[in-house]
Amino acid sequence: MKLTKIFLIILAIFILFSVWSVYVYVGTYVLPIAPHWVTQLPPNPPKPEIKYGEFKFKMTYYIAGKLKEISDVIVCEFKGFEVRSIGGSKKRVWSENIKNDNSYELFHFRDDERKDNERTYSAICVENIGDYKVILHTPEAEWFLGEPDYVGVPEMPQIQVYDTKTEYYLEPMTRDKFLKEHHFEVIDWFCDNAVKNTFN
Numbered sequence: 001m002k003l004t005k006i007f008l009i010i011l012a013i014f015i016l017f018s019v020w021s022v023y024v025y026v027g028t029y030v031l032p033i034a035p036h037w038v039t040q041l042p043p044n045p046p047k048p049e050i051k052y053g054e055f056k057f058k059m060t061y062y063i064a065g066k067l068k069e070i071s072d073v074i075v076c077e078f079k080g081f082e083v084r085s086i087g088g089s090k091k092r093v094w095s096e097n098i099k100n101d102n103s104y105e106l107f108h109f110r111d112d113e114r115k116d117n118e119r120t121y122s123a124i125c126v127e128n129i130g131d132y133k134v135i136l137h138t139p140e141a142e143w144f145l146g147e148p149d150y151v152g153v154p155e156m157p158q159i160q161v162y163d164t165k166t167e168y169y170l171e172p173m174t175r176d177k178f179l180k181e182h183h184f185e186v187i188d189w190f191c192d193n194a195v196k197n198t199f200n
Contacts, residue, residue, distance in 0.1 A: 042089050044081045046199035048145060051078040054099070055144050057191035059136060059157060063127060063184045070124060073099035074191075076141035091149075094141035098122050107135050107162065126159075129182055132170075133162040139191060146197030157189055 058071035079093040098106060105125040127134040137158035142150040161170040161178050170178060179185075 042083070044090055045092060048078050048092070048147075049198045049200070050145060050195050052076070053145055053195055055139075055192040057138055057157075058189070059126075059186060060188040061126065061184065061186050064182060067187070070104065070126060070136060072102055072104065072124070074138050074141075074144065075099050076144045078141075078145065092147060094145065094147065096138075096141035096144070098124060098138070100124075107133060127184070131164050132178065133164065134179070134184065135160045135162055144192075144194050146195050148199065157186070157191075159184075159186065 053076050055074045055076065056071070057074060058069065060067065060069050062068075074096055075098075076094065076096045079095050081090045082093050083090050098104070100106060100122075105128075107123045107125045123138070124136045125133045126136050137160060139157075140150070140152055141147075142152065159175075159179065161175045162168075163170060169175070
């Protein structure tokens with residue numbers, strides 16, 4: 001009889017602990033239902049009023065005597081909040097992807113600064129030159145959707161050269177020399193303006 005009571009007490013404690021753990025997890029990472037004293041996390045920053053947008057862009061470039069054009073749509077979206085460091089404040093999380101209606105070759109890579117490694121970026125591979133890929137990095141969702149804490153590169157594109165052998169980008173000076181040797185030059189660039197977002 002005593003053993004049965006002990007077993008039931010242990011079982012009840014286990015069930016309560018499991019329910020509490022699920023509540024804290026869901027309330028912290030899935031739905032904002034758990035109060036801050038439960039999650040021990042800082043409060044959420046203000047939410048953006050505009051959470052989604054599609055932005056057109058077009059780049060004209062010159063390579064080896066040929067004039068070419070890349071045009072597509074960047075799909076940007078607000079994803080929620082996260083804490084990126086122990087004891088740090090919560091940050092707004094955004095995502096951007098190339099719509100790729102024109103079926104360009106996409107180059108996929110991850111954000112090494114994210115510990116969960118969940119955020120995947122997509123960029124357009126403009127040219128393949130031997131073991132190298134010329135990559136077009138478009139503006140980020142933070143810029144297009146008006147993130148007030150955004151400190152990255154604005155609407156201008158970035159051209160990077162990726163070495164498939166080393167799996168690293170070329171250093172800026174090496175990249176510029178490589179592009180010059182292959183007569184690559186951006187002639188014109190256009191993209192939609194960023195929205196004027198509000199946060200509350």
